Amino acid sequence: MTLVSVRSFSSSVSLGKAACAQVKPVHHKVRIIKKNLSPRFPELKYPSHDIKSPKFRPYLTHLDRVDHHYHNVLESDLLLIGYRHGQQPIYGNKRRHWDMSSPYQINRPLRKPKGQIVPSQTINPRDTGNIAKLQSISINCFVKDAKQYPAMAIGATLQLQQITGVKPKPIYAKTNVPNWKLRPGMKMGAKVELFGRDASQFLSTLTEIVLPRIGEFNGISNRAGDRYGNIAFGLTSDHIKYFPEIELNQDSWPNLYGFDITLHTTAQTDADARILLSGLGLPFVGSERIPKTLLDDLTVHPYEN
């Protein structure tokens, strides 16, 4: 008796193999989620927003003051500020097509953009669909001394948890720097990303309680930003004591750790993000540098790519 040698696409049984084929092309690419097959823990099958799920956590527990201010006041103002009559899209530097001078270029991935490796974004005219909004706030607390005293990373985690009320994630060293005695895999601190009401709560604490009390703080630098609407700034360990969660329980905090705050917005440019954030109560200082390419948004570009 011989096995049938015709291979069916739907199964690997006909090949006489126990599991699915790993030889390309692999046709069984659907990931099997074992918890969905097992009858043992039925509550794990509910999505996390279902009240029956053990993951469920209510998040609409109070009115969001910052969110309401954004929708009621800021949103329409931002639309009006960003609007310019006859605004044209500023096309980003995209991946280029090959000239097909060689047959090896068929099916080849596109060429890198001119002068850079990663393609840049196209900046669209501001309209009702792309008004900048605060997406999330991420806080990154990297403690330099944690390589010598690993317990400091735990202290930094606790401090972030105390200030934000959200469970932080540990951060580990990635690089090997023998001079600093830094090795990959060492726990160096913690990070946390805040969304929704947690972010609003943190932002209002920052703008109403912490920043006004920092004497030397004049504002976030106008040079800060990653070009795509995310603005970052830092607080040193001396500034952390102004957070009310820390201030009212100072005896428990022999060491405080400074951290970097990144404000993630949906703004297309840093200038737009700064307008949004100043509307949310964050001051900015210093001279502003706007790239030349962003200034000629009223001229029609001859090319589209």
Next chain:
Amino acid sequence: MTTPVIRSSLVLSRIPIVTPDVPAFEKAFYQYQEQLERRLMWTFPKWYYFKKGTVAEREFSKAQKYPIPNHRNVWFPKGVPDLKHGRDRRFKQDIILPKKNNDVEVSTTTDDGGESAASELQNLDDIGRPIKANSRITIFDEKNDQTSLERKLPRTLYLLIKNNNNNEWTFPSFEVSNDQINKGLHNIAEEGLRNIGGDKINTWTVSNTPAALIKHNNGINEFLIKSHIIAGKFNPTNKNEYKWLTKEEIQDIVSDEYYSKINHLLSQ
């Protein structure tokens, strides 16, 4: 046919001062969600906030109401308690803060009435004094004084002015004469506001781009410039009638045709 005249109008608004009024249904929803959150919260880490053996720890422990632990000969009508660190894990945990000496003082003096003002002054130094919120309804709300800026705190108010010629309520509107044509609509509107309302007003114009254009039947093109009042007050110089109104009040007072053209500009 006459040449069309350009007018520049100012949509001057006072943004909400307090959070919006929450309807009863939403309030119930938020309360339900909050209770759920409290039920799912971690147990209060007493060992972290109070060092063992301190006075503060003793006072805190004394103030708590601890649930009755499980016992084999006792019948619990609401189910067997599941205690961990002094908390019944089936329910939310109520944290009772111990009363301080100055809390007691406040309650006794307010009963007398006469000394309350003096004690409040003394207690202003105390950071731990109970927070007392001001009323959301001001005296101007009670008097229904529509010329005041301190009314309808959770709503956006807009400045409306009565036109002396036709007795109609509109946004303050200013004609753009031919020699002013290069001045900019927003500058004309700002200047016009100071002419009719005095210069003791601090406003912030959102953009030099008009927010809307109203084309009137008589050929007048009215551009609306958006602005917020930051400080000061509108003080009419020529006894003009003015009002600070919410969206609904504007609908009652202006003509239907005018309202249909400005409706989309007004926020809650």
